[in-house]
Amino acid sequence: MEMLNTIGLFLQSTVQMGTILLFATLGGILCERVGHLNLGIEGMMLMGAVIGFYTGYHTGNGWVAFAAAAVAGGFGALIYAVITVTFLGNQTVTGLVLSIFGTGFSSFVGLPLSTVTMPQSAMAPFRAFKVPLLSKIPVLGPAIFEQSVYVHIGLILAIVMYVYLNKTRFGLNLRAIGENPASADASGINITLYKYIHIIIGGMLCGLGGAYLTLVYVPLWQDGITSGMGWIAVTLIIFSTWNPLKAIISAYLFGALRSIGFKLQNIQIPKIGGGTFILNSQLLNMLPYIMTIVVLVIIALRKKREEQPPGWLSLPYYREDR
Amino acid sequence: MFRIVKRQDMSSRYSSALRIGSIFAALLFTALIIILLGYNPIQVYFKIVEGSLFSKFRITQTIHKMIPLITLSLGCAVAFKMKFWNIGAEGQFYLGALGATYIALNYGSLPPYILLPIMFLAGFICGALWALISALLRTAFGASETLVTLMLNYIATNIIMYLQYGPWKDPAARGFAKIARFSPNAWLPTIFGVQSGWIITVVLVILIYFMFAKTRLGYQIQVIGENTQTARYAGMNVNKILIIAVILSGGICGIAGMMQASGVEHSLTYELSAGLGFTAVITAWLARLDPLSIVVVSTLFSILLQGGTYIQTALQVPSSIAGIIQGVILFFVLASDFFVNYKIIRVKKENAGTAVPVSKGE
Amino acid sequence: MSKYDIELINISKSFGIVKANSEISLSIAPGEIHALLGENGSGKSTLMNILSGIYTPDEGIIKLDGNEVKFNSPSDSIAAGIGMVHQHFKLVDVMSATENILLGLPGGLFIKPKKAAKSIKAVADKYGLKIDLSKKVYEMSVSEKQTVEIMKVLYRGARILILDEPTAVLTPQEIVSLFGILRNMKSSGCSIIIITHKLNEVMEISDRVTVLHKGRSIKTLVTSETDMTELTTLMVGKPISLEIKRAEVDSELKKPILQVTDLTVHNIDKREALDGMSFTLNSGEILGVAGIAGSGQKELCETIAGLQRASSGDVIYKGQSIIKMNPRDIIKKGITMSFIPEDRLGMGLVAGMSIIDNVILKKVQMQKGIIVDRKVGKKAAERIIKRFGIDTPSTHTIVRKLSGGNIQKVLLGREIEMNPELLITAYPVRGLDIGASYNIYDILNEQKTKGVGILFIGEDLDVLLSLCDRIMVIHSGKNMGIVDAKSTTKEKLGLMMLGQNPDDQAS
Numbered sequence A: 001m002e003m004l005n006t007i008g009l010f011l012q013s014t015v016q017m018g019t020i021l022l023f024a025t026l027g028g029i030l031c032e033r034v035g036h037l038n039l040g041i042e043g044m045m046l047m048g049a050v051i052g053f054y055t056g057y058h059t060g061n062g063w064v065a066f067a068a069a070a071v072a073g074g075f076g077a078l079i080y081a082v083i084t085v086t087f088l089g090n091q092t093v094t095g096l097v098l099s100i101f102g103t104g105f106s107s108f109v110g111l112p113l114s115t116v117t118m119p120q121s122a123m124a125p126f127r128a129f130k131v132p133l134l135s136k137i138p139v140l141g142p143a144i145f146e147q148s149v150y151v152h153i154g155l156i157l158a159i160v161m162y163v164y165l166n167k168t169r170f171g172l173n174l175r176a177i178g179e180n181p182a183s184a185d186a187s188g189i190n191i192t193l194y195k196y197i198h199i200i201i202g203g204m205l206c207g208l209g210g211a212y213l214t215l216v217y218v219p220l221w222q223d224g225i226t227s228g229m230g231w232i233a234v235t236l237i238i239f240s241t242w243n244p245l246k247a248i249i250s251a252y253l254f255g256a257l258r259s260i261g262f263k264l265q266n267i268q269i270p271k272i273g274g275g276t277f278i279l280n281s282q283l284l285n286m287l288p289y290i291m292t293i294v295v296l297v298i299i300a301l302r303k304k305r306e307e308q309p310p311g312w313l314s315l316p317y318y319r320e321d322r
Numbered sequence B: 001m002f003r004i005v006k007r008q009d010m011s012s013r014y015s016s017a018l019r020i021g022s023i024f025a026a027l028l029f030t031a032l033i034i035i036l037l038g039y040n041p042i043q044v045y046f047k048i049v050e051g052s053l054f055s056k057f058r059i060t061q062t063i064h065k066m067i068p069l070i071t072l073s074l075g076c077a078v079a080f081k082m083k084f085w086n087i088g089a090e091g092q093f094y095l096g097a098l099g100a101t102y103i104a105l106n107y108g109s110l111p112p113y114i115l116l117p118i119m120f121l122a123g124f125i126c127g128a129l130w131a132l133i134s135a136l137l138r139t140a141f142g143a144s145e146t147l148v149t150l151m152l153n154y155i156a157t158n159i160i161m162y163l164q165y166g167p168w169k170d171p172a173a174r175g176f177a178k179i180a181r182f183s184p185n186a187w188l189p190t191i192f193g194v195q196s197g198w199i200i201t202v203v204l205v206i207l208i209y210f211m212f213a214k215t216r217l218g219y220q221i222q223v224i225g226e227n228t229q230t231a232r233y234a235g236m237n238v239n240k241i242l243i244i245a246v247i248l249s250g251g252i253c254g255i256a257g258m259m260q261a262s263g264v265e266h267s268l269t270y271e272l273s274a275g276l277g278f279t280a281v282i283t284a285w286l287a288r289l290d291p292l293s294i295v296v297v298s299t300l301f302s303i304l305l306q307g308g309t310y311i312q313t314a315l316q317v318p319s320s321i322a323g324i325i326q327g328v329i330l331f332f333v334l335a336s337d338f339f340v341n342y343k344i345i346r347v348k349k350e351n352a353g354t355a356v357p358v359s360k361g362e
Numbered sequence C: 001m002s003k004y005d006i007e008l009i010n011i012s013k014s015f016g017i018v019k020a021n022s023e024i025s026l027s028i029a030p031g032e033i034h035a036l037l038g039e040n041g042s043g044k045s046t047l048m049n050i051l052s053g054i055y056t057p058d059e060g061i062i063k064l065d066g067n068e069v070k071f072n073s074p075s076d077s078i079a080a081g082i083g084m085v086h087q088h089f090k091l092v093d094v095m096s097a098t099e100n101i102l103l104g105l106p107g108g109l110f111i112k113p114k115k116a117a118k119s120i121k122a123v124a125d126k127y128g129l130k131i132d133l134s135k136k137v138y139e140m141s142v143s144e145k146q147t148v149e150i151m152k153v154l155y156r157g158a159r160i161l162i163l164d165e166p167t168a169v170l171t172p173q174e175i176v177s178l179f180g181i182l183r184n185m186k187s188s189g190c191s192i193i194i195i196t197h198k199l200n201e202v203m204e205i206s207d208r209v210t211v212l213h214k215g216r217s218i219k220t221l222v223t224s225e226t227d228m229t230e231l232t233t234l235m236v237g238k239p240i241s242l243e244i245k246r247a248e249v250d251s252e253l254k255k256p257i258l259q260v261t262d263l264t265v266h267n268i269d270k271r272e273a274l275d276g277m278s279f280t281l282n283s284g285e286i287l288g289v290a291g292i293a294g295s296g297q298k299e300l301c302e303t304i305a306g307l308q309r310a311s312s313g314d315v316i317y318k319g320q321s322i323i324k325m326n327p328r329d330i331i332k333k334g335i336t337m338s339f340i341p342e343d344r345l346g347m348g349l350v351a352g353m354s355i356i357d358n359v360i361l362k363k364v365q366m367q368k369g370i371i372v373d374r375k376v377g378k379k380a381a382e383r384i385i386k387r388f389g390i391d392t393p394s395t396h397t398i399v400r401k402l403s404g405g406n407i408q409k410v411l412l413g414r415e416i417e418m419n420p421e422l423l424i425t426a427y428p429v430r431g432l433d434i435g436a437s438y439n440i441y442d443i444l445n446e447q448k449t450k451g452v453g454i455l456f457i458g459e460d461l462d463v464l465l466s467l468c469d470r471i472m473v474i475h476s477g478k479n480m481g482i483v484d485a486k487s488t489t490k491e492k493l494g495l496m497m498l499g500q501n502p503d504d505q506a507s
Helices: A002-033 A041-059 A062-086 A091-113 A120-126 A140-145 A149-167 A169-179 A181-186 A191-217 A229-239 A244-263 A281-301 B012-036 B041-053 B056-080 B089-106 B112-141 B145-165 B197-214 B216-226 B228-233 B238-265 B276-286 B291-315 B321-336 C044-051 C074-079 C097-102 C113-127 C142-155 C172-187 C199-205 C228-236 C297-304 C327-332 C355-359 C361-366 C374-388 C404-417 C434-449 C461-467 C490-497 C502-506
Strands: A267-270 A276-279 B002-006 B342-346 C006-015 C018-028 C033-037 C059-064 C067-069 C082-085 C160-164 C191-196 C208-213 C216-222 C256-266 C272-282 C286-290 C312-317 C335-339 C422-426 C453-457 C470-475 C478-484
Touching (some): A002 A140, A002 A149, A002 A191, A002 A244, A041 A062, A041 A091, A041 A120, A041 A191, A041 A229, A062 A091, A062 A120, A062 A191, A062 B321, A091 B276, A091 B321, A120 A149, A120 A191, A149 A191, A169 A191, A169 C097, A229 A244, A229 B145, A244 A281, A281 B112, A281 B145, B012 B041, B041 B291, B056 B089, B056 B197, B056 B238, B056 B291, B089 B112, B089 B145, B089 B238, B089 B276, B112 B145, B112 B238, B216 B238, B216 C361, B228 B238, B238 B276, B276 B291, B276 B321, C018 C033, C033 C199, C044 C082, C044 C160, C044 C191, C074 C082, C082 C142, C097 C113, C097 C142, C113 C142, C113 C172, C142 C160, C172 C191, C172 C199, C172 C490, C191 C199, C199 C228, C208 C228, C216 C228, C228 C434, C256 C297, C272 C286, C286 C434, C286 C461, C286 C490, C297 C335, C297 C422, C297 C453, C327 C335, C327 C361, C335 C404, C355 C361, C355 C374, C355 C404, C374 C404, C404 C422, C422 C434, C434 C453, C434 C461, C461 C490, C470 C490, C478 C490, C490 C502
Parallel strands (some): C018 C216, C033 C191, C033 C208, C082 C160, C160 C191, C272 C478, C286 C453, C286 C470, C335 C422, C422 C453
Antiparallel strands (some): B002 B342, C006 C018, C208 C216, C256 C272, C256 C312
């Protein structure tokens, strides 16, 4: 029973860590599906995280903070969209710059926030609550049904996005844009509008991913709080083959890796021939990054057509180019 | 009504003017932001210049940023020319510093003329090996080097943290988690009041310039960067050249780390780079990978960074404003590139008689 | 009511310094098939892209049923009942036919694939189109893709259909069936504009024909009142014979130079790109290769050049196996390959570098020392420019800035400067106008008389028939047989390209 409890708690923290990655991955999927590689996820997450915290701290209202975080992420994405969609700027560089900008922006806004704590009223809407009956399921119950509503929003979004992409007319059109904008254009689709909308919504989701840290998970502000999760999300987008449902699995998987780092800190492993080797947090913190590299190799080996990126990913499109 | 049309070929003078113009536009735009934040932009800009150039000490500080920044940008440029997106300058910098530190801590009693070259070599090799991981994963499996090098950055910082808090913690530091200071034998000497790394940097600038302008390797790297298919077609061993260039790229970044540890900090900390590895990616790109422009751009960025730390104390403006200014400048430059190839023209308003609904697009 | 469906009046359009259309006028009557005839680069596609809303004209007026309209985007043009089948199909490869047809159409939030399929089928039956709606585009043959494109236009209820070089990629048999469909559409009231540079097709299918030359509309004629000679003169701008000469070579020169035996090559996705292919190429001959696009042409070139690895089989050059050699050693042996891909710059040239740097591309690999020798390169570049009449301001000009014909001459020139004994060339005249094309044919003939063995991969069957000595037909990586170019027919080649044995049919 004790063992089950531990596993339950571990899964709970896995899902929490996974939620951050899930939002960011979903945001990235939306953006890449219209053919835009946005390496600014880390930046947009930080913008969302700091603005969410700032708003929560000043208004004391969690939902207002939630909305503000989305707007902040969406604003970052808007900058990206103006440069890459309208001005046909290099997507890789623009994304990197957005990450640098987001980092600078967040530490600028965040400087006075590093010593304050979030008012209880702002955290209230996101407190974990038990879904009746379902939370009684052993192990899985507490992991999924004894969580913040934030976690559930993430899950629902993933499912909605899956249906949107695969079953609706808008989904069909936006996938076509990512695969071959010239054919989408010739079919009379308003490419620019589609791109703007989906890049911005994608950025909003990234902002919400970052804000989960400052509104629910930690909830404090510290510089660079996302610690590279935006980059991991970029990998998870590929790992989940641009499929929102698979994004749930891959995000939670990496959530687990990060949880291990926190749960197994300072465990002493006996060395052969006496003495102990201390598995300290710095070493364990490397785990998700190392696993990301492993995943990058695995996905590079995939050759199936269905697992390839959108055909026009990271390429500019200008109608009158010959 | 406005329309976008493709330009005919543009003179390089025009495109340079465009770039400089966009930087000024960005500074104007940032000035607006600064006003909105409640500060005086003229004062902020002035203090940035003052804080980076107006005393011998401050100039030294600025140069101490320039040396690693130029070196790192050169390292990035070598890989970028091949369209190998090595975003790992930061990690390669740390590994280079780590290699040099290992030598300095263990063989500190060797005379400088033996010790320093070994440290230099160790810096190059460690940085190169760290970069080599991404090159091998790319050539063997096709893994994306952008993300691999990014992950390697985080791993590198964690390694340094681990060493600093663990095995390499200086027992003499009374519980403070820091790595011991190098023996003076392991310090790069000062020449004209600044660490002598600048000589190495100047030599590197010249070498890289020469490499791209005249040598076979430089030519091959550029062909691969432009068109891998053509390179293979012409009989180049693309993977081999790619690996050589990445080793060079990582090695140069490693040298930057060695110089910073040995010439400035005289030790190693996990904050040694102060993020210059990321800035270098941008400066290299902004300089269009041209070694001489890298010197100019890196100088400007060093002034911005050094001045940024100064205004925090002088005006209580957070130093991260420098990061925002950087971002805005880059956004403007990125957008301005559009006008190298396209122009917006005004179209006379057409008379009525439109039988079809005019679309919302365009 | 106007007597024309569509009128284009004084349309002009420039791309940078290139004036693609200048003051072109064209009018399309209801229910007619109107051919737009002109060489490559005469502005046909640009004009039609303007009509379909992809390009915005600099000047000029478009009238629809007598009313002036303005197309700001393709959706305006679609709404006006105009549909275009582009030369390079605009289909999404990973999607099915149905999905491609439904793209961009208005309707409910959710897609109902079954219902959609039913209504598409109904339209298809009306015009006699055969189509597998659930098939993914990447699994389709060229003619199937074309059917999807036509279907897409018809399903949108277009009454004016534009087809850009629809026959370029089809076999003679497929062309016959395409023309059947076009006649069906005409009889149900559609107007059709067909872009082509082939005179016999103009004569066969069109009611009227408008000839374009160098971006201007020269004349519109009623097809039945003109003939091929008049059209040729209008199209080229001067009286000219369109005959391609076949150089005759002493039979002593002809010795086997390249022997390919049982060559099998697999693609990344493990499919057989070449399947047990065997043939022999002689010195002093041009061996043509005919086949539907994607039948293994690229893989054949690349395997001989050492860029792709074979799974089995052998390539023997002058008695020595080269199958295991790397590209560099193969180049040293005197084999050169030039492949002009659809974008014309993909392989062999570095678009962003100067002519000199492109000319030295292969030499750099052979030379010793660390410093690139650009002096030799400059001399070679000057020689090539002179010999092949390349129009360029200097040897330092960036290749991308040259015109298509000149770019191709740089590539071919560099290869021929290397004095090869075996010349592999794929689509060397792709996108060139008639003058430039004939220039290239002359160069190939000249090489042939010098005793060079030439493997010529082509698209246009007429060219293959008149230029080559023998023609090998390939179909999904297999050699369907080698025929004598002097005695065979287009129809026979067409059947072989479709994978059928023509002798079976005859009997």
